[in-house]
Amino acid sequence: MHRSVRRLLGSAATVAVAASLSLIITDGTSASVTSSAIPRFTMPKVYGTQFQAASHHDFTKGILRSRDDGILRGWVRSYNRGTAEYTPVRWVGGKQEGDGFFAGPGKGDVSGYRSPVSSEAVLYSTTDCKIPGAQVTADKRGLGTRRCSKQELTAHLEAGYRAAMITVHRGRIVKIQEISTP
Numbered sequence: 001m002h003r004s005v006r007r008l009l010g011s012a013a014t015v016a017v018a019a020s021l022s023l024i025i026t027d028g029t030s031a032s033v034t035s036s037a038i039p040r041f042t043m044p045k046v047y048g049t050q051f052q053a054a055s056h057h058d059f060t061k062g063i064l065r066s067r068d069d070g071i072l073r074g075w076v077r078s079y080n081r082g083t084a085e086y087t088p089v090r091w092v093g094g095k096q097e098g099d100g101f102f103a104g105p106g107k108g109d110v111s112g113y114r115s116p117v118s119s120e121a122v123l124y125s126t127t128d129c130k131i132p133g134a135q136v137t138a139d140k141r142g143l144g145t146r147r148c149s150k151q152e153l154t155a156h157l158e159a160g161y162r163a164a165m166i167t168v169h170r171g172r173i174v175k176i177q178e179i180s181t182p
Contacts, residue, residue, distance in 0.1 A: 038169045041070045046141050046165070046179055047091040048073055051105065072166045073179070075104065077112065079157035084173055087112040089163050098182055102163040118172040123153040126180040136180065144178035 044052055052072060076086045087104050088111065094100040105111050123129075126138040129148035137146035143165065148156070156162060156176065167175035 038167070038174060039069075041167065043071055043165065044073045046073070046143060047100075049091050049093070051088045051090050051111070069169050069171075070167075072113075072168070073163070074166050075102070075161050075163050076157050076166075076176075077104075077160055079117075079154075079160065083114060083116050084157055085112055085114045086166055086173075100182065102179070102181060104161075113168075115168055115171060115173050117153075117157065118169075118174045121153060121172075121174050121176065123148040123156050124175070124177040125152070125156070126178040138178075138180040142180040144180070 052074075072086070072088055073090075074086045074088045076084045078085045089102040089104050092100055092103050124144035125146045125148050126136060126142070126144040128135040128137050128146050129152040137144060139145050153176070156178075163179040163181060165175075165177040165179065166173060167177075
């Protein structure tokens with residue numbers, strides 16, 4: 001009988017700890033974003049020189065309704081009524097060290113996605129949330145660290161063509177983390 005009581009108490013303690021941990025906000029995002037249990041997706045290379053593959057998608061049928069859950073190195077091409085169209089990008093190195101730029105698919109290429117932007121989406125800027133910014137706010141990988149307001153997120157989406165790590169969860173864009181460019 002003692003073993004069954006210990007197991008029951010151990011199970012109850014485990015559930016209580018898990019519940020309390022789910023309420024902890026780790027990276028400054030709102031409780032509603034973190035409580036939806038966004039998994040830790042594999043981050044692609046920040047300055048990857050090839051487009052990320054989407055082998056099971058047929059882009060000849062036009063822009064896809066939504067990307068699979070995960071992180072895409074890309075940029076938003078257009079934003080309208082809460083929905084963003086975005087495409088993958090790749091880094092094109094320059095002639096000098098640290099010189100280069102991001103490029104999207106070539107003209108006529110239809111590889112793109114369309115996803116609604118979550119009402120709880122967050123933007124982490126490399127330029128102190130200003131377009132253009134004077135102060136660089138990026139980590140050592142070149143990813144934005146300054147969390148921006150909803151208005152600044154909307155301005156970023158409407159400006160378009162700014163390289164970022166775009167996180168999609170359950171068919172919605174939940175996080176955009178800008179990539180610093182020289």
